[in-house]
Amino acid sequence: xxxxxxxxxxxxxxxxxxxxxxxxxxxxxxxxxxxxxxxxxxxxxxxxxxxxxxxxxxxxxxxxxxxxxxxxxxxxxxxxxxxxxxxxxxxxxxxxxxxxxxxxxxxxxxxxxxxxxxxxxxxxxxxxxxxxxxxxxxxxxxxxxxxxxxxxxxxxxxxxxxxxxxxxxxxxxxxxxxxxxxxxxxxxxxxxxxxxxxxxxxxxxxxxxxxxxxxxxxxxxxxxxxxxxxxxxxxxxxxxxxxxxxxxxxxxxxxxxxxxxxxxxxxxxxxxxxxxxxxxxxxxxxxxxxxxxxxxxxxxxxxxxxxxxxxxxxxxxxxxxxxxxxxxxxxxxxxxxxxxxxxxxxxxxxxxxxxxxxxxxxxxxxxxxxxxxxxxxxxxxxxxxxxxxxxxxxxxxxxxxxxxxxxxxxxxxxxxxxxxxxxxxxxxxxxxxxxxxxxxxxxxxxxxxxxxxxxxxxxx
Amino acid sequence: xxxxxxxxxxxxxxxxxxxxxxxxxxxxxxxxxxxxxxxxxxxxxxxxxxxxxxxxxxxxxxxxxxxxxxxxxxxxxxxxxxxxxxxxxxxxxxxxxxxxxxxxxxxxxxxxxxxxxxxxxxxxxxxxxxxxxxxxxxxxxxxxxxxxxxxxxxxxxxxxxxxxxxxxxxxxxxxxxxxxxxxxxxxxxxxxxxxxxxxxxxxxxxxxxxxxxxxxxxxxxxxxxxxxxxxxxxxxxxxxxxxxxxxxxxxxxxxxxxxxxxxxxxxxxxxxxx
Numbered sequence: 001x002x003x004x005x006x007x008x009x010x011x012x013x014x015x016x017x018x019x020x021x022x023x024x025x026x027x028x029x030x031x032x033x034x035x036x037x038x039x040x041x042x043x044x045x046x047x048x049x050x051x052x053x054x055x056x057x058x059x060x061x062x063x064x065x066x067x068x069x070x071x072x073x074x075x076x077x078x079x080x081x082x083x084x085x086x087x088x089x090x091x092x093x094x095x096x097x098x099x100x101x102x103x104x105x106x107x108x109x110x111x112x113x114x115x116x117x118x119x120x121x122x123x124x125x126x127x128x129x130x131x132x133x134x135x136x137x138x139x140x141x142x143x144x145x146x147x148x149x150x151x152x153x154x155x156x157x158x159x160x161x162x163x164x165x166x167x168x169x170x171x172x173x174x175x176x177x178x179x180x181x182x183x184x185x186x187x188x189x190x191x192x193x194x195x196x197x198x199x200x201x202x203x204x205x206x207x208x209x210x211x212x213x214x215x216x217x218x219x220x221x222x223x224x225x226x227x228x229x230x231x232x233x234x235x236x237x238x239x240x241x242x243x244x245x246x247x248x249x250x251x252x253x254x255x256x257x258x259x260x261x262x263x264x265x266x267x268x269x270x271x272x273x274x275x276x277x278x279x280x281x282x283x284x285x286x287x288x289x290x291x292x293x294x295x296x297x298x299x300x301x302x303x304x305x306x307x308x309x310x311x312x313x314x315x316x317x318x319x320x321x322x323x324x325x326x327x328x329x330x331x332x333x334x335x336x337x338x339x340x341x342x343x344x345x346x347x348x349x350x351x352x353x354x355x356x357x358x359x360x361x362x363x364x365x366x367x368x369x370x371x372x373x374x375x376x377x378x379x380x381x382x383x384x385x386x387x388x389x390x391x392x393x394x395x396x397x398x399x400x401x402x403x404x405x406x407x408x409x410x411x412x413x414x415x416x417x418x419x420x421x422x423x424x425x426x427x428x429x430x431x432x433x434x435x436x437x438x439x440x441x442x443x444x445x446x447x448x449x450x451x452x453x454x455x456x457x458x459x460x
Numbered sequence: 461x462x463x464x465x466x467x468x469x470x471x472x473x474x475x476x477x478x479x480x481x482x483x484x485x486x487x488x489x490x491x492x493x494x495x496x497x498x499x500x501x502x503x504x505x506x507x508x509x510x511x512x513x514x515x516x517x518x519x520x521x522x523x524x525x526x527x528x529x530x531x532x533x534x535x536x537x538x539x540x541x542x543x544x545x546x547x548x549x550x551x552x553x554x555x556x557x558x559x560x561x562x563x564x565x566x567x568x569x570x571x572x573x574x575x576x577x578x579x580x581x582x583x584x585x586x587x588x589x590x591x592x593x594x595x596x597x598x599x600x601x602x603x604x605x606x607x608x609x610x611x612x613x614x615x616x617x618x619x620x621x622x623x624x625x626x627x628x629x630x631x632x633x634x635x636x637x638x639x640x641x642x643x644x645x646x647x648x649x650x651x652x653x654x655x656x657x658x659x660x661x662x663x664x665x666x667x668x669x670x671x672x673x674x675x676x677x678x679x680x681x682x683x684x685x686x687x688x689x690x691x692x693x694x695x696x697x698x699x700x701x702x703x704x705x706x707x708x709x710x711x712x713x714x715x716x717x718x719x720x721x722x723x724x725x726x727x728x729x730x731x732x733x734x
Contacts, residue, residue, distance in 0.1 A: 262540070341577035345640065347538060349590040349647055350567030359589065364580045 006059060006136065013140045014052035017147070021047030024151045038158035046157040049164055050147035055140045062132050070124045077120055079113050097121055187438060190431035197425040198226045203432055205229065209395035209406075211415065211426045226429050228436070230397040234312065234405030238387060239380040241316025241401055242323055246380075247373055249320075250327025257328070258335040259357055270332070277325040281385040288318035288390035296402075305402055310392035313401040319386050323376045330375065334368035334452075335361060367451050374448035378441040384409040408433045486511035486651060486681040487532060487569075492546035494527050494536065501527045503705040504546070509651070514673060514682045516692035516713065519702035520728065525685045528702070529653050532683065533569035534562040550651070567594055570649035574656040576636035578628035578643075583620050586628040586639055587611065590647035606646055614642035615672050634665020641672065645680075652676065654684040658691065670695050689729055693717050701725045 018041075025043035029035040036043070074097060075083075075090070082093055093114065099106045100118035110118075151157075195203070206227015253273065257266050293314035300307030307313075338361050346356040362369075392404040393414060415430040422428070485508035494502040502524045509515050509532075517525040527536070534555065536542040548555050555565055567590075578586050587607040588597075597603040607624070611617040616638045620631070628639050637657055644652055654673070658666040673682060673695045686692050692699055693713060700710040701722070709722045720726045 339577070341573060341575055342579060344535065344538070344571075344573060345577040345579065345643075346589070347535065348533065348566060348571035348573070349593070349643065350563050350565075350570075351590075351593050352563050355593050359593070360579050 003063075006133065010052055010055055010059075010136065010140060013055075013144070014048040017051035017144050018044035018048040020144070020148060021045070021151060024148055025153075025157070028151055029153045035153045037154055037156050042157040042161050043151055043155070045161045046155070047144065047147040047151070049161065050143035051140045052143075053164070054143050055136045058136060058139055059132070062128075066125075066128050066132075070121065070128065073124055074117055074121050078117055082113065101125075184438070187431055187434050190428060191435040194425065194428035194432040197428065198432070202226060203228055203429075204436075207397055209411070211411070211429050224426055224429075226425065226432075228408070228433060230395040231406060231408045231411055231433065232436075233397060233399070234391070234395065235381055235407040235409070237312050237399060237401065237405055238316045238319060238391060238407055239377060241313060242319035242380040243373070243377060245317050245320025246323035246327050246376060250324045250376075251331055251369065253324070254328040254331035254335060255357060255362075258332050259353070259361070270329075273325050273328055276322070277329070279322075281322065281383060282389075284318050284322050285385040285389035288314055288386050292318050293390055300402055307402045308392075308404040310390060310394075310404045311402050312391060312405045315387050315390035316401065318390060319380055319383055322383070322386065323380055326376045326379060327372055330372035331365070331369050334365045334372065337368070338364045367454060371448045371450075371452035374444050374451065378444035378448070381444075382409065382437065382441050384413055388413050408437050412437070484511065485509055486551065487683075488547075488549045488552075489528070489531070490547040492528065492531055492544065492548060494524070494531060494545075495543040496539070497541045501705055502531075505707045507700055507707060507710060509681060509683055510698065511681050512677060512679070513698060514677055514684060514696040516696035516699045517683065517685045517702060518687075518689060518692050518699060518728070519708075521687070523702040524705045525700075525702045526655055528707075529571075529655055529683060529685050532651070532653055533566045533571055535566075535571065537562050567647050568649055569651040569653060570644035570647060572637070572640050572644055572652065572654045572657050575660050576633055576640050578631070578636050578639050580627060580629055582625050583611075583628045583631070583639065584624040586643050587646045590643060594647055596647065610642040610646040613645050613676070614638045615668065615675075616642055632665070634661050634668055637661060637665070637669060638672065641669070641676075645676075649680065651681045651683065654682065656685050656687060659687060666691070689717075701728065703728070 022040045022044035024047075025036060025040045026033070033040065071094065075094065078090075078093075082090065085093070096106045096110075097114055097117045098104075098121070100110055100114060101121045203226050206225065207229050208225040208227045209230045210225040212224055253269075257270055261269065289310075293309055293311060296311050296314045296317075297307045297309050300311075342360050342364060343356055346360045351359070387407045387410050391407060391410060393406050393410065394404045395406040395411070396403050398405060412430045412433050415427060415433075420427045487509040489505050489507045489509075492502055492505040493500065505524075505528055507515075507528075517529065519525050530536045531544055531548060532555075536544060544556065550565070550569065554560070555569075579589065581589070584607055587610050588603050591597050591603060591606050597606055608617065611620060616635060619635060620639075628636065631639060637660075641652075641657070658669050661669065670691060673684065676682060677697075684692075684696065696713045698710065699713045699716040701708045701716065701720075701724070703724050709716065709720060709725045711721075716725065717729055720729060
């Protein structure tokens with residue numbers, strides 16, 4: 001039986017359990033619902049839970065463990081000529097057996113021993129499926145009778161159902177948290193592997209980045225250099241240009257929207273500005289590469305500067321434009337959160353609108369605005385597509401915005417694109433960079449959120 | 461913004477001393493009507509505000525007394541949908557005249573709000589804010605003097621003289637309100653409008669503010685909106701009773717509270733409604 005059939009049958013059984021639980025509860029109360037502890041549908045849910053959940057848990061465990069058990073049994077049945085091979089080769093053969101069993105293409109001409117093993121594999125799985133179906137059905141029925149037997153007007157069905165719902169909610173949030181932990185751990189372990197090949201001091205302080213390592217011993221250009229400082233400076237340079245564009249523009253438009261704009265204008269302008277936030281960064285990327293970069297180069301050359309066609313300036317400016325709605329929208333909310341009473345107080349003293357904004361509203365909103373800017377910085381540092389397309393790969397150590405620079409994210413992307421071997425320092429360096437990037441953005445986010453929260457508490 | 465009808469003729473024929481005991485009114489309202497969008501909040505108010513006296517505006521919630529107060533320093537200008545008709549004068553000059561800058565008007569007619577609203581700045585900066593934007597002090601010492609004087613007049617000096625650099629928001633509610641009064645005094649206004657200045661305060665802080673109002677009467681003209689009739693009786697010399705956007709009755713406070721002419725006034729002050 002395929003998986004969907006299992007689950008469908010289980011669903012139908014649970015539904016039947018629900019109806020049964022309901023009617024049993026009603027009749028156990030002799031038709032007087034006020035005698036029941038909970039509303040009848042809770043008794044239904046109670047029974048449905050007992051029918052569905054144990055069987056579902058069994059199903060999950062079974063499908064998780066079945067593969068391992070069956071694999072071990074098949075492996076044990078293999079002839080001695082194969083079991084004497086190395087572990088890696090046995091793994092390859094097991095893969096072939098799986099492919100044979102499922103009718104996929106195999107990497108070698110099937111030997112009789114392998115075909116036999118594949119048949120055996122299918123046989124075992126057949127037995128397993130049959131057994132699963134029987135056990136699940138039995139468990140569901142047992143649950144049904146157990147729960148039905150417990151139904152009694154005094155049974156606290158609502159409390160028990162709500163407790164189970166509570167556990168389910170906790171499990172769902174655990175999945176999200178554990179995934180995050182898993183991502184961080186995998187990043188950490190690969191980074192540690194990298195740091196055993198390249199010492200952290202060389203990585204963090206080295207001034208030359210050229211991650212080309214030899215795949216074969218006789219290759220030219222063998223020694224890689226893993227000094228990430230040029231990447232850090234490149235990242236900071238582009239982020240700084242982006243913030244130089246985004247903070248003034250974003251802040252000014254936020255002030256206009258929250259203080260000066262009539263509500264009609266605000267109602268139109270704000271959504272339009274927020275469309276900017278909805279443009280995919282890839283689109284910004286080719287705007288940067290095809291429009292902005294040539295424009296910067298042409299203007300620069302006509303002014304007599306030598307501008308490379310992939311300049312930090314072009315990438316930074318476009319990234320800044322991308323971040324504007326981020327800054328303006330957050331700042332707008334924060335400025336709006338400044339109580340009207342403060343503005344009234346200032347107007348009441350004879351202050352003009354601009355004096356009120358400069359001396360009262362902005363200082364009051366400043367912590368929140370700083371928080372918004374920090375969030376935008378971490379966004380700028382982590383941004384990838386724009387810089388991949390517009391900033392280039394040349395890891396120059398320079399502070400000149402007209403030169404080509406490369407960023408941490410660009411290097412991570414290029415290092416991991418295409419076929420890679422995951423034991424060379426070249427590939428692993430991506431994880432080292434990723435760890436640095438993660439640490440920096442995490443720190444910025446934590447600081448920013450703290451600042452914003454502290455500001456919020458002040459007026460609540 | 462304000463469809464103001466010029467009625468300069470009206471002001472000329474109006475007897476200056478009028479019902480008052482020989483004094484020229486500091487502010488004078490004639491036929492003031494206010495609309496919020498389509499809704500009429502004030503239906504033609506005539507009220508004289510005598511100089512160096514406390515005028516109390518009383519009446520049930522929503523009767524328009526705060527709206528009227530906010531007309532006196534054009535705070536309603538900051539509300540987009542508000543529209544004002546009629547004539548209001550300060551020292552005989554129309555405050556809704558095109559020549560008058562509401563910003564300068566508000567420096568002459570200061571305001572204290574219902575909820576204490578100190579700026580999130582230090583106590584010193586809260587007071588010096590007004591004088592600084594109006595350029596009242598050119599040197600540091602002058603500013604120090606203004607701050608000291610204002611705090612002294614507001615009866616707050618002894619409590620805060622050692623912590624002028626601390627944020628004004630850290631003071632207690634009553635102290636914050638006195639800080640706001642000191643802030644209003646600092647720009648040397650001629651009139652101070654108070655919109656239920658004690659409604660967010662406890663009885664002791666309220667008593668403090670009431671004493672203060674009584675002292676301020678020597679130098680300033682004060683208009684106070686209050687829900688508390690004992691307060692109106694304690695601090696004011698004249699009382700105006702507002703009801704449903706109209707001014708029902710105005711007179712000496714004693715008179716209003718002992719022998720009200722209108723039965724609505726009587727109903728309100730004896731607690732039958734409101």
